[in-house]
């Protein structure tokens with residue numbers, strides 16, 4: 421296959437028909453974020469490589485194996501973002517946003533890049549919705565972002581979803597936990613994979629989320645972080661659970677969740693579904709009190725989550741969510757011969773300026789071929805512009821669903837057509853309500869005309 425007509429492995433084209441679904445999802449996500457007071461923050465697709473080495477962690481799978489890193493022509497090491505948090509925190513520090521009232525609550529909808537084995541819902545270029553609350557140390561914020569994630573799933577009607585939470589402690593309690601892990605894994609030294617042997621020295625916690633099946637099996641018997649929490653972390657975790665209970669959010673404690681990135685502290689959580697195969701995590705997040713300080717800022721507590729758009733879409737499709745149908749062309753104007761195509765273009769412009777989607781022939785087709793095309797577009801209405809119509813300034817608008825025809829004046833086309841459109845749309849609504857809606861639209865709507 422030619423490289424010119426095939427996309428790189430692990431990428432996807434989103435074609436019309438699918439793109440509307442993504443836009444629908446993105447709009448809902450933006451609405452939910454606004455409901456909880458999160459504002460959109462956009463950061464560059466690429467950053468200095470050091471940011472991710474520091475911000476994600478040298479010993480993580482992401483940094484060691486999965487980053488798209490290259491040297492640019494100025495000999496800088498550049499990396500395509502593998503996740504959204506590090507860039508968000510970098511922007512927060514760079515623009516001094518820590519001087520604004522805290523917490524600062526941001527969301528992003530963005531593409532991310534990881535060199536992984538592509539599988540359903542996991543591409544090398546993937547898209548993430550994420551939220552970050554910077555400067556919020558209370559367990560209430562942990563509960564708030566969990567509630568936001570749950571709100572999103574509820575809004576999309578996602579059922580059979582489990583919320584699993586855990587605490588992975590802070591640097592204080594992690595010391596004794598790391599020591600216990602090192603003791604445990606040292607006794608399996610001859611069985612661990614090569615990467616994990618390095619991790620054993622540098623960061624034994626990372627062995628817990630190694631993707632090798634052998635390491636995974638050994639990890640099952642490892643010490644549990646919950647048994648090593650210090651008093652502060654213990655109390656924080658207890659309060660998160662209390663908030664969730666008070667807010668009516670069901671959860672289970674899963675002591676094996678550690679999350680694959682180094683910056684997490686205290687609360688970690690995942691929303692898991694069985695509907696999309698074995699690795700059914702559709703949202704993961706937690707607290708990362710160490711990250712802002714790690715990147716050179718004043719130490720500030722923070723928490724957030726990320727949600728894969730492709731995985732969310734898989735989930736919605738698995739449960740047969742109905743997406744709104746794509747917008748239809750409202751009126752197709754067909755000039756009966758080429759001489760009338762100027763008038764057809766002019767009328768299209770008047771319709772569009774009133775907010776009516778309109779199309780006409782731009783391919784020099786015969787009238788018959790145009791009607792065929794209008795059908796394929798599933799235009800709701802058509803209008804033929806022939807000799808009579810041009811001389812009398814009167815034309816018939818045909819409803820393509822019912823076959824019904826109504827007369828309009830070409831001099832008042834937008835107004836006449838909007839009335840037809842409105843009555844077609846109000847057709848199913850009880851007469852009294854329809855009248856009221858009509859009045860509202862007439863008085864306050866964007867499309868006004870003389871009744």
Ligand SMILES: [Zn+2]
Nearest residue numbers: 590593650653
């Ligand atoms: Zn602790």
Ligand SMILES: [Zn+2]
Nearest residue numbers: 613616630635
């Ligand atoms: Zn391993």
